[in-house]
Amino acid sequence: xxxxxxxxxxxxxxxxxxxxxxxxxxxxxxxxxxxxxxxxxxxxxxxxxxxxxxxxxxxxxxxxxxxxxxxxxxxxxxxxxxxxxxxxxxxxxxxxxxxxxxxxxxxxxxxxxxxxxxxxxxxxxxxxxxxxxxxxxxxxxxxxxxxxxxxxxxxxxxxxxxxxxxxxxxxxxxxxxxxxxxxxxxxxxxxxxxxxxxxxxxxxxxxxxxxxxxxxxxxxxxxxxxxxxxxxxxxxxxxxxxxxxxxxxxxxxxxxxxxxxxxxxxxxxxxxxxxxxxxxxxxxxxxxxxxxxxxxxxxxxxxxxxxxxxxxxxxxxxxxxxxxxxxxxxxxxxxxxxxxxxxxxxxxxxxxxxxxxxxxxxxxxxxxxxxxxxxxxxxxxxxxxxxxxxxxxxxxxxxxxxxxxxxxxxxxxxxxxxxxxxxxxxxxxxxxxxxxxxxxxxxxxxxxxxxxxxxxxxxxxxxxxxxxxxxxxxxxxxxxxxxxxxxxxxxxxxxxxxxxxxxxxxxxxxxxxxxxxxxx
Amino acid sequence: xxxxxxxxxxxxxxxxxxxxxxxxxxxxxxxxxxxxxxxxxxxxxxxxxxxxxxxxxxxxxxxxxxxxxxxxxxxxxxxxxxxxxxxxxxxxxxxxxxxxxxxxxxxxxxxxxxxxxxxxxxxxxxxxxxxxxxxxxxxxxxxxxxxxxxxxxxxxxxxxxxxxxxxxxxxxxxxxxxxxxxxxxxxxxxxxxxxxxxxxxxxxxxxxxxxxxxxxxxxxxxxxxxxxxxxxxxxxxxxxxxxxxxxxxxxxxxxxxxxxxxxxxxxxxxxxxxxxxxxxxxxxxxxxxxxxxxxxxxxxxxxxxxxxxxxxxxxxxxxxxxxxxxxxxxxxxxxxxxxxxxxxxxxxxxxxxxxxxxxxxxxxxxxxxxxxxxxxxxxxxxxxxxxxxxxxxxx
Numbered sequence: 001x002x003x004x005x006x007x008x009x010x011x012x013x014x015x016x017x018x019x020x021x022x023x024x025x026x027x028x029x030x031x032x033x034x035x036x037x038x039x040x041x042x043x044x045x046x047x048x049x050x051x052x053x054x055x056x057x058x059x060x061x062x063x064x065x066x067x068x069x070x071x072x073x074x075x076x077x078x079x080x081x082x083x084x085x086x087x088x089x090x091x092x093x094x095x096x097x098x099x100x101x102x103x104x105x106x107x108x109x110x111x112x113x114x115x116x117x118x119x120x121x122x123x124x125x126x127x128x129x130x131x132x133x134x135x136x137x138x139x140x141x142x143x144x145x146x147x148x149x150x151x152x153x154x155x156x157x158x159x160x161x162x163x164x165x166x167x168x169x170x171x172x173x174x175x176x177x178x179x180x181x182x183x184x185x186x187x188x189x190x191x192x193x194x195x196x197x198x199x200x201x202x203x204x205x206x207x208x209x210x211x212x213x214x215x216x217x218x219x220x221x222x223x224x225x226x227x228x229x230x231x232x233x234x235x236x237x238x239x240x241x242x243x244x245x246x247x248x249x250x251x252x253x254x255x256x257x258x259x260x261x262x263x264x265x266x267x268x269x270x271x272x273x274x275x276x277x278x279x280x281x282x283x284x285x286x287x288x289x290x291x292x293x294x295x296x297x298x299x300x301x302x303x304x305x306x307x308x309x310x311x312x313x314x315x316x317x318x319x320x321x322x323x324x325x326x327x328x329x330x331x332x333x334x335x336x337x338x339x340x341x342x343x344x345x346x347x348x349x350x351x352x353x354x355x356x357x358x359x360x361x362x363x364x365x366x367x368x369x370x371x372x373x374x375x376x377x378x379x380x381x382x383x384x385x386x387x388x389x390x391x392x393x394x395x396x397x398x399x400x401x402x403x404x405x406x407x408x409x410x411x412x413x414x415x416x417x418x419x420x421x422x423x424x425x426x427x428x429x430x431x432x433x434x435x436x437x438x439x440x441x442x443x444x445x446x447x448x449x450x451x452x453x454x455x456x457x458x459x460x461x462x463x464x465x466x467x468x469x470x471x472x473x474x475x476x477x478x479x480x481x482x483x484x485x486x487x488x489x490x491x492x493x494x495x496x497x498x499x500x501x502x503x504x505x506x507x508x509x510x511x512x513x514x515x516x517x518x519x520x
Numbered sequence: 521x522x523x524x525x526x527x528x529x530x531x532x533x534x535x536x537x538x539x540x541x542x543x544x545x546x547x548x549x550x551x552x553x554x555x556x557x558x559x560x561x562x563x564x565x566x567x568x569x570x571x572x573x574x575x576x577x578x579x580x581x582x583x584x585x586x587x588x589x590x591x592x593x594x595x596x597x598x599x600x601x602x603x604x605x606x607x608x609x610x611x612x613x614x615x616x617x618x619x620x621x622x623x624x625x626x627x628x629x630x631x632x633x634x635x636x637x638x639x640x641x642x643x644x645x646x647x648x649x650x651x652x653x654x655x656x657x658x659x660x661x662x663x664x665x666x667x668x669x670x671x672x673x674x675x676x677x678x679x680x681x682x683x684x685x686x687x688x689x690x691x692x693x694x695x696x697x698x699x700x701x702x703x704x705x706x707x708x709x710x711x712x713x714x715x716x717x718x719x720x721x722x723x724x725x726x727x728x729x730x731x732x733x734x735x736x737x738x739x740x741x742x743x744x745x746x747x748x749x750x751x752x753x754x755x756x757x758x759x760x761x762x763x764x765x766x767x768x769x770x771x772x773x774x775x776x777x778x779x780x781x782x783x784x785x786x787x788x789x790x791x792x793x794x795x796x797x798x799x800x801x802x803x804x805x806x807x808x809x810x811x812x813x814x815x816x817x818x819x820x821x822x823x824x825x826x827x828x829x830x831x832x833x834x835x836x837x838x839x840x841x842x843x844x845x846x847x848x849x850x851x852x853x854x855x856x857x858x859x860x861x862x863x864x865x866x867x868x869x870x871x872x873x874x875x876x877x878x879x880x881x882x883x884x885x886x887x888x889x890x891x892x893x894x895x896x897x898x899x900x901x902x903x904x905x906x907x908x909x910x911x912x913x914x915x
Contacts, residue, residue, distance in 0.1 A: 173662035176753035178784045180806045205784065207756045458807055 050076050052448045053088050055472060057097025057429060062104040062403045062418035064396055072102065074425035074448035082421060095443055095450055096472050097429050103399065104418050105191025105426035105446065107406035108378050109325060109360060112367035115185050115193050115378070116175045116200060171196040172211045177204050181368045186444040186452035187459055188379050189434065191426040192407065192416050199410040201426070204451040216411035217279040217303065218267040222291055235298050238268040271300050277323075277409060283308040283332060285342060292320040303409050305362075308332040308344045311351040318355035323409060325360045326352070328387035329376070349401070350392030359393065360409060361385040361401040386435040398435055424448075431466070442466060521907075522557045525569040525888065531862045532877035534855070541571065543884040546907035551878055564914055569901055572858060572893055573877050574618025574885030575840070576865035578635075578652075579746070579773060579797050582832050583608040584622060591624075592667065594734035596631030597650050598624040604636065604646040611834030613639035616841070616893075618885040618905050619648065619876075621869045623746070627657040628667055632734065633746070635869045639910050652869040653771070654734055654743050658758050659750035665757050672765070675735040682725040689723050738768060744870055745770040746797065752784040771795040771826075771868050779806040782814055790821030795868055797826040800843035802850060815860065816852040825852075826868055827860040845894035854894070888912070 052074045059067040059082060073081040073088065088094075108115070176182065182202055185193065191202050192212065199212040221227040244259035270276035280291050283306040295302045296319065304310070307324035309332070310317055317324065326349050334343030345351070349359050363384040365377040375383060385398040393401070407417030415424045425448040432439040440460055444452035455461050521543050528539035528551065540555035541548055557563055583606050584598070602622065612620065617638055624631030633652045640646035658664050728736055737743035747770055749755055755772070762768055772789065774782055776799040783805075789796060796818055802811050815825045827847070829840035840861065848857045859877075866876025875883040884907040891898040902912030 170662045173665045173757060175757075176751065177756065178752045178781045180781075207753065207760060458805075 049089070050448060051089050051092035052095065052425065052445065052450070053086075053092050054095045054097045054102055054427065054429065054445065057100045057102040059102045059419055060104075060399065060434075061420065062399055063420070072419065072425065072427065074445070077425055077447035077449070079419065079421050079423050079425045082419065093450065094472055095429065095445065096469060097443075098469055098472075100429045100431055100442055101434065102419065103189065103428050103430060103434050104403045105416060105428055105444065106189045106381055106402045107404075107410065107412075107417060108185070108190045108193040108366065108381060108402075109362045109406050109409065110366050111185075111190075111193040111195050111378055113171065113174075113195055114181050114368045115190075115195060116171070116177075116179055116182055116202065171198040171200060172207075175200060175207055175210050177206055177210070183452065183457055184368050184379060184459065186446075187441055187454070187457065188381055189428040189430070189441045189444065190378065190381060191428065191444060191446050192410075192412065193378075194406075194410055199412050201416075201424075201446060202451075203446055204449075209447070212415065213411045216276060217409070218271055218276040220268075220271070220278045220280055220302075222280050222282055222287055222294075228290060232294065234265040234268040235272070235294065238264050238272050239298055241269070242272060272298060274300070277301070277303050277411070279303045279305060279409075281305045285309040285312050285340070288313050289316055292316040292322065295320040295322065306330075307352070308348065309342050310357065311345050311348045312341050314352045314355035314357060317352065317357045321356075323358040323360060323405060324349075324352050325362055325406075325409070326388070327362055327364050328384060328391060330364055346387070346391035348391065349388035349397075353393055353397050358405050358408070359388065359397060359401045360405040361388055361398070362406075382434050382439070383437055386437070389435055395433075395435060431464075440464065522555075522561050522563045523569075523571070523886075523888075524557075524563055524565045524567070525571050526567050527569075528571040528878050529573075529858055529893075530878040531573050531855075531859045532879055536878075538567075539571065541878065541884075541886065543904070543907045546884055548878060548880060548882050548884045548886075550880060566888070566901070566914070568890060570889045570891060570893065570898075571878060572616075572887050572889065573862040574875070574887055574903065574905065575616050575837075575861045576619040576621075576863075576869070576871075576876055577617055577828060577837065577840075577861075578619075578621035578633075578826060578865040578868040579828055580620050580622055580832055581625065582612065582620065582622070582834070582837075584625070590628045591626040591630040592628050592671070593624075593626075593631055593731065594629045594654055594671070595730040596624055597634060598622045598631060599634045599643075599647060599650055602634065602636065602643050602646065604643055605641050608834055609636070609638040609640065609646065612837050613903055613905065613910055614900070615834060615837040616887040616900055616903055617837050618887075618903065619866065619869070619871070621652055621865070623653075623655045627748075628664065629654065629656050629671060629734075631655060632743070633869070635871055637905060639905055649869065649871060651743060652871075653746040654738055655748070656745050657748040659748070659754035665761060668758075668761050671735050672739075672761070674729075674732050675739055678728045678732050678736065685726050686723055739765060741767040741769050744868070746773050746868060747771070748773040748775070750775070752781045755785045755788065771797060773797040775799060776801050776803050776814065779804050780814070781806060783812055783817055786814075786817050786821040786823070789818060789823045793822065793824075795824040795826060795864060797828060797868060799830055800827045800840065800847060801830060802847070811850070813847055813850045813852060815847050815857075816850065819853055819856045824864050824867070825856060825860045826864040827857070841893055842896065845896075848894055857894070883907075 054072040056069055056071060059070050059072065061067065067082060070082055070084050071086055072079060073083075073086045073092070182204065185202055186204070193200050193202060197215045197217070199214070199216070200210050201212050203210055220231055222231055241259060241261060241264045248256055248259055267276065271278045278300055280302055282288055282291055282304055288304065288307065288310055291302050291304060292313065293316075301321040301323065303323045303325065304317070305325040307317075307326050308330060310324050310326070328346065328349055330344060332344045334341070349361070353359050361381070361384050363376055363378060363381055365372070367377055368379060369377045381402055385402045388401060389395055389398045404413055404417035407413040416426050419427060425445055427445050428441050429443040430439050430441050440454055440463070441452065442454050443450060455466055523541045523543065525539055525541070526537070528536045528541065530536060530551070536551065536553050538554050540552060540557060542550040542555065542557070542561070583603065584601055609620070619635060620638055621633050621635050623633040632650070632654050634650050635648040635652050636646040637648055656668065658668065734743055738745050745768065747758060749758060749772060762770070772794055774780070774796060776782075780803050798815055798818070800815070802813055804810060805812055815827060819825050827844050829836040830843055831839070844852075844857050844861060848854050863872060863876035866872045866874070875885050878886065884904055886904040887893070887900060888902040888904070889898050890901050900912065902914060903910050
C-alpha cells in the first residue's frame with residue numbers, strides 16, 4: 001500500500017515535470033495566485049449593493065484598540081467604515097449594538113465535521129426509509145468503501161499537493177448551512193472553522209463562497225527518532241533542490257540541464273517556499289527544541305500543536321518564530337527522572353507569549369458534543385482562552401489566540417480575524433467580556449449578514465433574555481405601538497425592525513394580518 | 521356504461537356533485553353533473569357513493585427484493601425484477617391503489633423506474649410504462665455530489681465527441697459526397713435522435729455508451745429524474761450541480777426523518793415549481809417537540825406535493841389515506857392532499873395525460889367510497905381498473 005502510494009506520488013511528480021518544467025523560462029510552478037477572492041468579488045458586483053450597519057457598540061478590533069460607541073458599516077460583506085456616525089445608505093440593515101461589545105468572529109482550528117454536517121442529534125444520516133430495511137446489510141460495505149477511498153485521498157494529499165491547488169471539495173461539498181450545530185458554533189461566536197484541510201466560512205443558508213482556503217498547512221511528523229530523521233532528510237533534500245534550481249535559473253542557459261526533482265517532497269518544498277505552514281504535533285521539551293532548531297536551520301516558522309512543555313524552552317521557540325496552538329486546560333506530568341522543569345503549567349501560554357511565540361487556543365475536544373464532559377468542546381472556545389488569561393496571558397493576547405492567530409495559521413488573516421476596513425464583515429456581538437463565562441453571543445454577522453440572533457434560536461433565548469432598548473430609529477416607534485400586546489409577537493416585530501429592509505416591511509404587514517387572525 | 525354517484529372528486533378540477541361518469545373501452549369518455557344518459561346504456565345508480573381517482577404511488581418497492589448497494593447503472597430498468605404473480609399487488613388494488621411506480625434499488629444512479637397496474641398477475645398485463653424516471657440520490661456524502669458531476673461530465677464528453685464527429689463529417693461531406701463510413705446502430709432512443717439529426721443533413725452521430733445515454737436523455741428532457749435528497753442543504757448542493765442544466769425535468773424525493781430541516785428551503789422549492797415526493801407524516805423541528813406539517817408548508821410555498829404511504833406494504837397502502845387525512849386535519853389543503861395521492865404521482869411517472877384524475881379521455885381507474893375518503897369510517901365499495909370493476913363488482 002505504502003509503496004503504491006509512493007509510486008503514485010512519483011508519477012505525479014513526473015507529470016508535473018512535463019507540464020511545469022518544459023519551458024525553463026516559464027514562471028516557477030510555485031508562483032501561483034489565489035484568485036478565488038477576486039472571482040467572488042466580481043460575482044457580487046452584479047447584485048445590488050448590500051449594506052449592514054452594526055450601530056453603537058464598543059468595537060474590540062482584535063488589534064489592540066477598543067473603539068467606544070462606533071458603527072461598523074459593511075458593504076457587500078466587507079467592512080467599509082468604522083466610524084462614530086458614518087453615512088448609512090438607504091436600505092441599510094441595522095443591528096443594534098448599543099451596550100454590547102463587538103469582536104471579530106472567532107476562528108476554530110481543526111473542528112470536527114459536526115460543525116457543518118449532519119442533522120441535529122444524529123450520529124449518522126439515515127437511508128431512505130423504504131430502502132433501509134432491505135438494503136441495510138449492504139450499506140456497511142458501501143460506507144466502508146467510501147471510508148477507504150477517503151483515506152486514500154487524504155494519504156495522497158499529504159504526500160503531494162505541490163501541483164494540486166484545487167480545493168478539497170469533501171468538506172465543501174457536504175457543507176450543511178442549515179445545520180443546528182452550525183447555529184451552536186455561531187452561538188459560541190465561531191464564524192470560521194478549519195475542517196479537514198479546508199478553512200470554511202460558516203455561512204448560513206448558502207453554500208457559495210464557503211471555502212476560504214485549502215491545504216495551507218503541511219503536517220510534519222517529528223515524534224519518533226525515525227520520523228525525525230526522515231523529516232530532516234526531506235528538508236535537506238528540498239533545500240538542496242531549491243538551491244540548485246535557483247542557481248540554474250540565474251544561469252539562464254537553455255543548454256544547462258534542469259535540476260532533478262526526484263525524491264524531493266512536495267509538502268516540504270511548499271514549506272520552504274513559504275506557501276504552506278508546517279504543522280507539528282509536539283509536547284515534550286526535546287521535541288520542541290528539535291523543531292525550533294530545524295525551523296531556524298531551514299528558515300521557516302513552525303506551528304506547534306500541543307506545546308505543553310513549551311514554557312521550558314520558550315526562548316528557543318520565540319527565536320524560531322513559532323506559533324503554539326495550546327490547550328490551557330490540558331495536563332501532562334513532569335518526567336520525575338529529570339531535574340529540569342517539565343510538565344504542564346497554567347502559565348504556559350503567558351510565558352510563551354512573553355517570549356514572542358504567537359499563541360492560538362483550541363479546546364481539548366474540537367467537536368460539538370451534547371454528551372461527555374461539558375465545557376471542553378468548541379462550544380467553550382472563549383472559556384478555554386479565558387484559562388490562558390488565568391495563567392497570566394493578557395486579555396488582548398487571549399482574544400488574538402482565538403481570532404487573528406488561528407486565521408494566520410489557516411492563511412486567511414487577510415480576510416478574517418480582526419475588525420479592519422476592507423476585511424470580511426465577520427463579527428460577533430456580546431453582552432460582556434468575551435472571555436467571561438457569563439457572556440453570551442447576542443448576534444453573529446458573517447459576510448455582512450446577520451446569521452445568529454440569540455433571541456431567535458432555541459438554544460439560549462430563554463437564559464437572561466436581552467433587555468429591550470428604545471428603538472434605534474425614531475420613525476419606527478409608531479409601528480411598535482401598533483404591535484399587538486402579546487410579548488412573543490412583540491419580539492417578532494423587534495426582529496423585523498432589526499432587519500429593517502423595505503421588503504421585510506411588506507412581509508411584516510402580512511404577518512400582522514396573520515396575527516390578527518390568530519387572535520380571533 | 522354509466523355510473524351515477526353522489527359526488528366525484530376529480531383531483532384535477534374540483535368536486536362534481538351528482539356526478540355521472542360515462543365509461544367506455546376502459547376510458548372515461550364523459551364526466552359531469554347530472555349528465556343525461558342515452559337509452560340503452562346500462563346505468564349503475566349509487567347516490568351515496570363518492571368517487572376518487574385510483575391512487576397512484578409513484579415510489580414503491582412493494583413486492584420486490586430490494587438488496588442493493590451503490591450503483592451507477594442509469595440504463596437499468598426496474599422491469600427486470602417485476603414479479604407480479606405475488607398477491608401483494610392484488611391487495612394494493614383492494615386498498616384503492618391502481619397505479620404503482622416501482623423504482624430500482626440502490627443509491628447513486630441505480631436505474632429507471634417503471635409504472636404498473638395493480639391487480640394483474642402477469643408482467644405484460646401489469647406493465648404500463650418503462651423509463652418513467654431515473655432515480656438519482658444526493659446527500660449523505662460529498663461523494664454522491666462528485667458522482668453526479670462526473671455523470672454530467674461524461675455526457676459533456678460524449679456531446680463533444682458528437683460535435684467533433686459532426687465537424688469531421690461536414691468536412692468529409694464537402695470533400696466528397698460519400699456516406700459516412702461508420703454508422704453504429706443503437707437503441708431506439710438513439711435511433712430517434714438519429715432521425716432528428718438526419719432530418720436536416722443525414723449525419724449520424726456516434727452511439728453513446730449505454731450508461732451515458734440516460735444522462736443525455738435526461739439533459740434533453742426526455743427522461744425525468746427523481747432526485748433523492750436527505751436534508752435541506754442537499755438541495756443547495758444539487759442546484760450547485762444542475763442549475764446550469766436547462767432542459768432538465770426533475771422532481772425531488774425527500775424521506776422525512778423526524779427532525780428534517782426541509783422547511784428551510786420550502787420557498788426555494790416553491791420558486792422552482794418542483795414536485796416533491798414526501799412521506800405522509802408530521803415532522804419535528806430539530807431539538808424541539810414543535811410539529812411541522814411539511815406537506816402543507818410546501819404546498820403553501822407553491823410546490824407540488826406527492827405523498828407516499830409510511831409503509832410500503834399492502835397494509836401500509838390501506839392506512840395511507842388516514843395518514844394523509846391527518847395532514848389535512850393539520851392544515852394541508854384537501855384538494856392538494858387528494859392530488860398528492862393521485863394526479864401528482866402520475867406526473868412523476870409521466871402518466872399525467874393518461875391517469876391520475878377523473879377526466880375525459882383518461883383511463884377509468886376509479887375508487888368508489890361510501891363516504892368521504894378522508895374520514896375514518898369510510899370504506900371502499902368498489903374499485904374500477906381500466907373501466908372494469910376489479911373489486912366489489914355491483915353486478
